[in-house]
Amino acid sequence: MSDFVYAPPPNVHLLPQTRQLKALMTIIRDKSTPRSDFIFYSDRVNRLLVEEGLNYLPLVEKVVETPTGASYTGVAFQGQICGVPIIRAGEAMEKGLRECCKGVRIGKILIQRNEETAQPELYYVKLPTDIARRFVLLLDPMLATGGSAIKAIEVLLDHGVREDHILFLNLLAVPEGISAVTSRFPKLKIVTAQIDPCLNEKNYIIPGLGDYGDLYFGSKD
Numbered sequence: 001m002s003d004f005v006y007a008p009p010p011n012v013h014l015l016p017q018t019r020q021l022k023a024l025m026t027i028i029r030d031k032s033t034p035r036s037d038f039i040f041y042s043d044r045v046n047r048l049l050v051e052e053g054l055n056y057l058p059l060v061e062k063v064v065e066t067p068t069g070a071s072y073t074g075v076a077f078q079g080q081i082c083g084v085p086i087i088r089a090g091e092a093m094e095k096g097l098r099e100c101c102k103g104v105r106i107g108k109i110l111i112q113r114n115e116e117t118a119q120p121e122l123y124y125v126k127l128p129t130d131i132a133r134r135f136v137l138l139l140d141p142m143l144a145t146g147g148s149a150i151k152a153i154e155v156l157l158d159h160g161v162r163e164d165h166i167l168f169l170n171l172l173a174v175p176e177g178i179s180a181v182t183s184r185f186p187k188l189k190i191v192t193a194q195i196d197p198c199l200n201e202k203n204y205i206i207p208g209l210g211d212y213g214d215l216y217f218g219s220k221d
Contacts, residue, residue, distance in 0.1 A: 004197040006175055009182050012190045015052055021045070025194055028171075029209045038215050039092075042141075042171070045193050046096035049169045050137070053191045054100065056167060057081065057135055082107055082131055085139040086152050087124070089213035093139040093169065107131060109155055111148045120151040132160025135167065141212045143173035143192065145203050146180030153185055163187040171212070172196055172205050 015021055027033055027041045062076040083097045087110040097104055110124035136156055143149060156166060166188040173192040176199055196205050
């Protein structure tokens with residue numbers, strides 16, 4: 001992986017590869033990490049992703065009065081946001097979003113692969129009625145082939161969300177998934193913690209970290 005070099009498209013934003021982030025990701029990737037630690041350190045990275053994603057929302061100038069009676073010229077977020085996790089793994093990222101955005105609205109999208117066609121299919125969707133007026137943080141920790149993400153983005157667009165109002169947050173991505181999503185939707189933004197080199201024959205991210213949902217929710221020993 002140390003020899004892997006990849007220049008992502010301009011609408012893909014990689015978290016600064018600080019020593020802290022690399023240490024957190026090492027813990028998350030280690031197969032010997034206890035589930036409680038996996039959850040704790042995943043939550044820390046998820047919060048970093050949300051904080052970075054919020055940087056790409058539009059701002060307006062705002063003047064406030066401080067307790068000293070002086071004026072301070074700062075900024076305020078323009079517009080409302082909504083978090084939409086792709087069930088089930090994406091729900092693990094909700095905690096970081098709620099910690100950063102008090103009272104944030106949450107939608108849900110469930111997409112599963114059809115075993116006969118190998119294509120992603122929509123099984124459930126629940127979105128705020130005013131989602132078309134909101135900026136949407138789409139949450140899914142792994143961007144592998146991009147099939148589920150593309151289907152989820154299509155659902156958002158069908159509900160009136162503007163493509164350039166979608167921020168897709170994930171912990172790990174690969175060039176194949178990035179290319180699949182950004183070639184279809186060049187106006188959205190992707191924020192990811194790290195980019196791995198490739199997928200294996202089972203479409204698992206390599207070196208990756210395994211099945212994120214199973215590790216976070218404890219579905220497997």
